[in-house]
Amino acid sequence: MTITKFTGGDAVTMSSREIADLVGSRHDSVKRTIERLVERKVVGAPPSVEYLDSLGRPAVEYLVSKRDSFVVVAQLCPEFTAALVDRWQELEEQAARPMTQAEITAANANHLVAVERQQREQQVALERIERRVEDLSQTVVWDHCPQNCQSLTRVKETMLKRHGLSGxxxxxxxxxWPNQPNPAGMVRNGHEEALGSQYLVWSKHHVTAAFHRFVSESTMVTATQATHPYFEGRFRLVQKVQS
Structure with a gap:
């Protein structure tokens, strides 16, 4: 990873994403640790930069100073402090000497690969949105909700009762979610004040299957809190035995 310097200074920083990679932790967990330490005034408030995650969504990472990175790692996983020391030595050695032509060429190539990968991820996200719009444009519209379908409100009620999932x-x-169930159609809102608006409904079978998959892919971190590879942060999940 390319090291970063504060604007107007020579202080080398390490990103919160690289810290997460070094200690084998989730990036959102590292960010929460940094934020807690900032609140307690143990570390200084780091600058942040935006990037696009693997799904093409805007996200934020922190740029942490050398001193503060040691504090963060000590909080997360003390046994990985040595790995952090080694990485900082690499960064400082790289910053202390000019890059060779081969290193410049390699860095440019890596940057080009990263840009191309980001463009591919953005294209996938755009195609997903375009397919979603096309599907909605061809959606069936009913006057009443079919018995085998559920509105968003009813899905939320069902999943709260079944899995304790929030809205x-x-x-x-x-x-x-990349594996989201497609809507079955739309229903005209019969309330007078709705002014002819419509709302989406989903097949009960497809909703049940989708949430079963989402829950099965989740990992319990406490008795009632879980994480999922595609969902940033923890969420409440019940009726799932921790393995």
Whole structure:
């Protein structure tokens, strides 16, 4: 990873994503640790930069100073402090000497690969959105919700009762998750004040299958808190035995 310097200074920084890679932790866990240490005034507030995650969504990483990175790693996983020391030595050695022509060529090639990968990820995300829009444009519209379908409100009620999932997690699974179930159609809102608006409904079978998969792919970190590879941060999950 390319090292970064604060604007107007020579202080070398390490990104929170690289710290996460070094200690084998989730990036969101590293960021929460940094934020807690900042609140306690143990470390200084680091600058942040935006990047696109693997799904093409905007995300934020912190640029941590050398001193503060040791404090963060000590909080996360003390046995990996040695790995951090070794990495800082590499960064400082790289910063202390000019790059050779071969290193410049390699760095440019790596940057080009990273840009191309980011463009591919953005294209995949764009195609997913375009397919979603096309699917919605061809959606069936009913006057009444079919018995084998559920509205968003009913899905949230069901998943809260069945798995303890919050509305935000349900929204994510139905609208953002790469394996989201396609809507079955739309229903005209019969309330007078709705002014002819429509709302989406999903097949009960497809919703049940999608949430079963999402829950099966989740990892319990406490008795009631879980993580998922595609969902940033922890969420409440019950009725799932920790393995």
């Amino acid at each position: 935000a997690v349900v929204d994510y699974v139905l609208r953002v």
